[in-house]
Amino acid sequence: MMVINIRDGMFVGINPILNCNLNCEYCFLHSEDSKKRISEQKNADYHSAHEWYEGLVWLNDNVNTIINLDIFGGEPLLYEDIGELINAIPLEVHIGLDTNSIKYERLSEIHKDRRTHMHLLISVHLDGNGNIPRRYHAAAEKVKELGFNNVTVNFVAYPKQIRKADIVRTFATEYGFAYHLEPYINYNPVNKGIGKFDSVDDEKYAWDRFTEADKSGLIKLKKRKYPIKCFIGKSYLLVMENGNIFNCWGKMMAGEKPIGNIFRKEISEIPDEIDCNVFCVCSQNWRDGFS
Numbered sequence: 001m002m003v004i005n006i007r008d009g010m011f012v013g014i015n016p017i018l019n020c021n022l023n024c025e026y027c028f029l030h031s032e033d034s035k036k037r038i039s040e041q042k043n044a045d046y047h048s049a050h051e052w053y054e055g056l057v058w059l060n061d062n063v064n065t066i067i068n069l070d071i072f073g074g075e076p077l078l079y080e081d082i083g084e085l086i087n088a089i090p091l092e093v094h095i096g097l098d099t100n101s102i103k104y105e106r107l108s109e110i111h112k113d114r115r116t117h118m119h120l121l122i123s124v125h126l127d128g129n130g131n132i133p134r135r136y137h138a139a140a141e142k143v144k145e146l147g148f149n150n151v152t153v154n155f156v157a158y159p160k161q162i163r164k165a166d167i168v169r170t171f172a173t174e175y176g177f178a179y180h181l182e183p184y185i186n187y188n189p190v191n192k193g194i195g196k197f198d199s200v201d202d203e204k205y206a207w208d209r210f211t212e213a214d215k216s217g218l219i220k221l222k223k224r225k226y227p228i229k230c231f232i233g234k235s236y237l238l239v240m241e242n243g244n245i246f247n248c249w250g251k252m253m254a255g256e257k258p259i260g261n262i263f264r265k266e267i268s269e270i271p272d273e274i275d276c277n278v279f280c281v282c283s284q285n286w287r288d289g290f291s
């Protein structure tokens with residue numbers, strides 16, 4: 001695996017759309033804090049692929065070189081210009097697309113050369129009986145037909161469904177996709193972070209299945225003494241659907257003020273270290289995982 005120095009370039013997460021066609025109980029969109037912000041942001045203008053592209057070029061030139069662009073939401077395949085946006089990004093930038101795959105037909109709008117370069121993350125959400133809905137099989141067939149060759153099936157280690165993790169892994173293996181069990185984090189900072197499992201056995205079941213990188217990230221998060229100094233600085237930025245820029249997910253979830261706006265092309269000076277008092281989903285953990 002290529003080793004990327006944390007200062008060598010920037011990871012940017014963008015949410016071109018906050019709407020979703022699912023309603024997952026654990027989603028960050030449902031925390032009280034998120035609901036408030038989402039309702040405030042609901043009327044934000046729609047921003048075209050061209051506007052996003054211009055904004056990203058500006059970030060790249062004025063903050064740091066973008067080496068990784070993660071596109072999520074909401075559900076990014078509901079974003080009208082998703083194909084146009086992805087096709088416009090140079091191949092040197094590693095793109096990740098995180099989708100629930102309901103609108104999988106739209107993946108055909110992504111050019112073939114992009115499909116073979118990007119990372120497609122299909123987040124599986126089980127039905128009410130805890131089974132894998134049939135549409136995921138249809139989506140998996142389509143993804144293979146279209147030639148995506150870097151695909152990961154992601155399953156959130158949500159306490160109520162944790163015992164289904166192996167079913168999802170079997171599904172991923174069946175199609176030759178990688179599998180990732182995403183540590184469930186309670187996305188509401190007020191609840192102080194990592195989800196509580198229903199029993200000690202369930203918790204052990206989950207921890208036995210997390211990757212080493214995830215385990216060390218979670219342990220680090222639990223052991224932190226706050227406030228801490230964070231180096232995330234110019235190495236990670238999150239951009240919401242209205243263009244507001246945050247240092248990271250944690251800062252956004254904690255309801256802190258944006259540090260700029262990608263469409264207005266304004267950003268405040270980013271110090272090398274920032275103070276953090278957020279015990280919540282932490283972009284540093286994910287950014288760390290690549291170094």
Ligand code: SF4
Pocket residue numbers: 020021022023024026027028029073074075100123125
């Ligand atoms: S599919 Fe993803 S964005 Fe949509 S509600 Fe579920 S977790 Fe949230």
Ligand code: SF4
Pocket residue numbers: 230231232247248249250251274275276277278280281282283284285
């Ligand atoms: S939440 Fe994580 S990434 Fe964000 S400032 Fe705090 S330590 Fe850094």
